[in-house]
Amino acid sequence: GENVEQHPSTLSVQEGDSAVIKCTYSDSASNYFPWYKQELGKRPQLIIDIRSNVGEKKDQRIAVTLNKTAKHFSLHITETQPEDSAVYFCAAMRGGYQKVTFGTGTKLQVIP
Amino acid sequence: NAGVTQTPKFQVLKTGQSMTLQCAQDMNHEYMSWYRQDPGMGLRLIHYSVGAGITDQGEVPNGYNVSRSTTEDFPLRLLSAAPSQTSVYFCASIRDGRGYGYTFGSGTRLTVV
Numbered sequence: 001g002e003n004v005e006q007h008p009s010t011l012s013v014q015e016g017d018s019a020v021i022k023c024t025y026s027d028s029a030s031n032y033f034p035w036y037k038q039e040l041g042k043r044p045q046l047i048i049d050i051r052s053n054v055g056e057k058k059d060q061r062i063a064v065t066l067n068k069t070a071k072h073f074s075l076h077i078t079e080t081q082p083e084d085s086a087v088y089f090c091a092a093m094r095g096g097y098q099k100v101t102f103g104t105g106t107k108l109q110v111i112p
Numbered sequence: 113n114a115g116v117t118q119t120p121k122f123q124v125l126k127t128g129q130s131m132t133l134q135c136a137q138d139m140n141h142e143y144m145s146w147y148r149q150d151p152g153m154g155l156r157l158i159h160y161s162v163g164a165g166i167t168d169q170g171e172v173p174n175g176y177n178v179s180r181s182t183t184e185d186f187p188l189r190l191l192s193a194a195p196s197q198t199s200v201y202f203c204a205s206i207r208d209g210r211g212y213g214y215t216f217g218s219g220t221r222l223t224v225v
Contacts, residue, residue, distance in 0.1 A: 001171075009152075034213045043202060044155070046213035089154060099170070100145075100206075100214065104154040 002027040004092050006103025013080050014111050021106045023090035024072040030092040033073050034100075035064060038087045047088075048075070080110045114138050118203050118217035125193040125224045133188040133220050135203030143206045144186040145170070145214070146178065148199040155202065161186055193224045 003026040013019050025033075031052035036044035050057045050064045050073065057064050061080075066073040077084055090103040119134045137144065145160040157170030161180040175197060177189040186205075190197060200221050204214040 006154075036214075043216040043218050044214075045216070049213055099157065099160060101157075102147075102155040104152065 002030060002092055002094075002099075002101040004090060004101045004103045006090050006106060008106060009104065010107045010109070012109045012111060015080060015082060017080055019077045019080055019084070019108055019110075021075045021088055021090070021108070022072060023074070023092075023103050024070075025092040025101075026071065027092065027094065028071065029094050032093040033064070033066060034091050034093070035075050036089040036091065036102075038089065038105075040086075044089060077108075080108075082110050082112050084108060085110045116203055116205055116215050116217040118201075118220055120220060121218065123220060123222050125190070125222065127193060127195060127224060129193050131190050131193065133190075133201055133203075133222075135186045135188065135217055136184050137186075137205045137215070138184065139205065139207070139215065140183060141205035141207050141215070142183070144180065145204050145206075146176070146186070146188045147202045147204060148172065148197075149202060149219075150199050158188065158201075190222075195224045198222060198224045 006023045034049035037047045038044040048062050048064050050066050061078045063076040087105045087107050089105050091100045093100045116137045142163050146158040147155040156172050159178040161167045164183050167178050200219050202219050203217040206214050
């Protein structure tokens with residue numbers, strides 16, 4: 001089955017700096033890669049996703065990159081703000097099948 | 113449109129008791145899943161369903177049963193609760209296999225004593 005590794009497990013940045021979270025996956029058939037943000041005590045919420053036919057996707061301060069050859073994808077957050085503090089999960093999914101494998105999460109702390 | 117509704121939000125069980133966690137969605141999503149979330153272990157799939165009448169096991173199915181009699185509902189049953197089942201449980205649904213990201217319920221925090 002799919003295995004998703006996520007690094008780092010914790011990340012502290014100064015407000016205004018950039019944050020990068022990296023994930024690798026094992027199943028070359030995976031073709032959909034969502035990212036979720038989970039604030040303390042709340043449900044995970046989808047913040048951005050990318051499909052395997054795209055190398056990069058941006059949405060305001062958030063971007064995701066995908067390297068299919070190396071089987072890794074990354075989340076980039078620029079100009080971080082205190083409200084970006086949360087746990088971020090990456091995930092990998094095979095198209096046509098809803099079984100999603102999640103990474104173990106990264107706790108991001110943005111220091112004002 | 114309420115999205116994915118989970119009940120209860122909190123529950124304390126004694127070892128050996130059984131209970132059902134309820135999950136309902138009103139988005140006509142085909143796919144529904146149950147995850148448990150434990151510190152440092154991310155979200156692990158318990159059971160999932162690709163449509164009414166069809167269910168299958170995920171990564172950690174032992175001690176749990178599911179059924180999908182309707183498109184809307186996907187209850188999770190704990191047969192005989194154990195302390196190892198203390199966790200936060202999330203139900204999630206997704207429209208179809210093309211993948212547009214899961215919609216999660218608000219979660220159930222379960223403690224087994």
